[in-house]
Every structure is written in structure tokens, then in C-alpha cells.
Amino acid sequence: MSDTSTSLIHHPYTPPAGFESIPPGVYKASTIVFPSVAALRSRDWKHKTGYTYGLHGTPTTFTLEERIATLEGGRFCTLVPSGLAAVVLVGMALLKAGDEVLIPDNAYGPNKSFAQGELAGWGITHQFYNPMDPADLAAKLTSRTRLVWLEAPGSITLEFPDLPALVSVVKAHADAHPLGIVTALDHTWGAGIAFKAFDLGVDISAHALTKYPSGGADVLMGSVVTRDEALHQLLHFCHMRIGFGVAGNDVELVLRGLNTIALRYAAQDAATRALARWMQTQPQVAAVLHPALEGTPGHATWKRDCTAAACLFSVVFKAGHDQAQIDGFCDRLQLFKLGYSWAGPMSLCAPYDIPAIRTTPWPHAGGLVRFSVGLEAVDDLKEDLARSLAAMQR
Numbered sequence: 001m002s003d004t005s006t007s008l009i010h011h012p013y014t015p016p017a018g019f020e021s022i023p024p025g026v027y028k029a030s031t032i033v034f035p036s037v038a039a040l041r042s043r044d045w046k047h048k049t050g051y052t053y054g055l056h057g058t059p060t061t062f063t064l065e066e067r068i069a070t071l072e073g074g075r076f077c078t079l080v081p082s083g084l085a086a087v088v089l090v091g092m093a094l095l096k097a098g099d100e101v102l103i104p105d106n107a108y109g110p111n112k113s114f115a116q117g118e119l120a121g122w123g124i125t126h127q128f129y130n131p132m133d134p135a136d137l138a139a140k141l142t143s144r145t146r147l148v149w150l151e152a153p154g155s156i157t158l159e160f161p162d163l164p165a166l167v168s169v170v171k172a173h174a175d176a177h178p179l180g181i182v183t184a185l186d187h188t189w190g191a192g193i194a195f196k197a198f199d200l201g202v203d204i205s206a207h208a209l210t211k212y213p214s215g216g217a218d219v220l221m222g223s224v225v226t227r228d229e230a231l232h233q234l235l236h237f238c239h240m241r242i243g244f245g246v247a248g249n250d251v252e253l254v255l256r257g258l259n260t261i262a263l264r265y266a267a268q269d270a271a272t273r274a275l276a277r278w279m280q281t282q283p284q285v286a287a288v289l290h291p292a293l294e295g296t297p298g299h300a301t302w303k304r305d306c307t308a309a310a311c312l313f314s315v316v317f318k319a320g321h322d323q324a325q326i327d328g329f330c331d332r333l334q335l336f337k338l339g340y341s342w343a344g345p346m347s348l349c350a351p352y353d354i355p356a357i358r359t360t361p362w363p364h365a366g367g368l369v370r371f372s373v374g375l376e377a378v379d380d381l382k383e384d385l386a387r388s389l390a391a392m393q394r
Ligand SMILES: *Cc1c(COP(=O)(O)O)cnc(C)c1O
Pocket: 081, 082, 083, 084, 085, 108, 155, 186, 188, 189, 208, 209, 210, 211, 220, 221, 222, 341
């Protein structure tokens, strides 16, 4: 090898022996090199017993998959490029033309949009059900239902559903169903910490690792976890066919974030409850929605099934405040930035028009703002809210 460029690429690199550090190594690959043609021909990309191509896993992605499965009490995990991609993978793997998917009316918005857009285009129908009424779910199950989404609590309105009751409604119906019906939970809020989804009976947990596992507001990633191997294989084979890869550097960020997830979850939980309770006492406020607050629908269920709560609460203003006043309140906040996503270091808020995004009844007349509490000092956040509330016309 006389040419420098060739010898740089074919450098006799040997991985370090006897080197052990706290973080796992970060491996990056598109190509994975086989030792022989025979090894290349006999590659097994269907089971995670070896390495075949960057899309199908590296030691780094396998490490994160194992840790997410452990966190959630599942057995098998597949990583995808975003939380939304986790929702999409479940739909693509399980549904075919003629099938129907049921989605809670208060679900993460893009889950509903995917059903209304791509799934509808592929001949897959959907219905939205009221997750606070298991009888409504029971009435909507048909012989075409193949997948039922669950989400706890509702994405913006934070009602906490009775997951075991919803799962048992589905299982009772699925017994008479030739293909069975799969339940999939959007587990982003619980994050494997507030409750154990598989112990409550769900088949699949989809998780936006973008939120708590990352914790840094710097990476997009998702995961799909199961306890059942056959179900995992369905998801895993679909994943391989559609090319949903994740990058080693992004996986590294999530692995780093996981070290502190329990501490951050607890700290943000405490700060969120303190701010939510304080907001309840403010004269401009009609209702504060947070599963740990009495008066939030499903509070008793949350208390029964959960040991913690995430960093979200929503405020419904008294009906006398018009949208311009509520927008002004949000605009005046200095520590709470305007933005989507949550569970990062910085507090966020965003106004929502709830009647425009749901079909089930909504009891409130006033406008709603959802808050995500970050890692700032609670007193500073309270002061920020107080200053902006004070400038709001009563
Ligand atoms: C953010 C979020 C998602 C999607 O995650 P992305 O990584 O932003 O695509 C899905 N479900 C819930 C409940 C979320 O909050």
C-alpha cells in the first residue's frame, strides 16, 4: 500500500483491549464488514444475533434497546428516528387494507393525523373513542379492529384513563376475533417510571425518547417495546423493510440522558405539582389539569396505578379572558418559552384550542395553555407566571 489515502482507510486499527469506561463505546456504521463471502451469504438480519448493516443495529443501538426494554419492564425493543416514527411503525407493521384502528380522542395529535392521512389512503379506517368511557371503546370494537391505541394521560388535557379496564374490554372482544387485537400504549408521559405499562396489560409500548430519556431537548428518537417475541418480530421485520435507522451519535445522547432519568423525573414531578397547585389559587384560572390534582378526570385511577407524574399541567382560564388575552399571557412569560415538546431542561408553554381537536365533550368554556416544567428553580418559574398573570385583565 503505497498511497497514503489507501493506507489511511485500511489502517491496521485494533480496538483497545483492557479499556473500560463508564459510558459504553459509540459505534457508527453504514457498512458492516464481513470476514468472508460465506459469512456475508449466511448473514441473519432477522434476529439480533449479529451485525449485518448499520440500519439493522450496532453494539451502540443494541445497548440502548436493552436499556429501554429494561426501563419499561419489556423484553424486546426497536429504535426509530422519532417518537412519531414509533407510532407510525406500529401502524405500518400491524395494519393492512380493510383493518380498523381505534385511537383515544385525546391522543397525541399526529397519531390521529397519520390515521386520517396515510392510513386512510391505504384503505385502513379509524375511529376516535372516549378513553374515559370503556363502554364507548367496547361499542366501537368491530371484527375489523386490529389495533387499539391507548395513551395515559391524554396528551394536552391530561385525563388519566383506566388502562386495565380498557385493556380488558379489548381482550374480551379479541377472544372472538380470528387475528386478535393488539393494544399499543403511547408511554411517553409515564416513561417507564410513573407506571409499568406491561403490568397493566398492554401489548406494545411506544415511547418518544425525545422527551425524558434524552432530557436534553437535543435529539429526536423513539422506541417500540414488547414482551411478546412474535409481536416484536412483526415490528422488527417491518422496521427493516422501511429503513427507519438511528444514528450512533444520537443514541449516545440518549444513553447519557438515561443515567439521570429517574432524578430528573422526580425533580420535575415535584416542581410541576407545586406550580400546578399554585396556579389553582389564581383568580384568572378556572381549572388546572394534572392527574395528581383532585378534580382532574381520572385522578383516582392515576392514584391507583401510578407512583409519579410527568412535568406537564394545563390551565383553563376563566371564560371572561379572550384568546388575545391568553396569547398575551403566554407572550409575556420570560422563562417559559413558547414551543412544543417537553421534558427538557427549559420550561415551555403553548396555547391550544381543545374543541377544535376533539370530538368527545369538553366541559370548559375558557382557553387552555399547556405548561411543560423544566429544571429551573420553582420560585423563579412561579414569579414568571405571577408577573404575567398580574398583567392580565381580570
Ligand atoms: C412528543 C410526543 C411524541 C412524538 O415524539 P417526537 O420524537 O417529537 O416525534 C409522541 N407522543 C407523545 C405523547 C409526545 O409527547
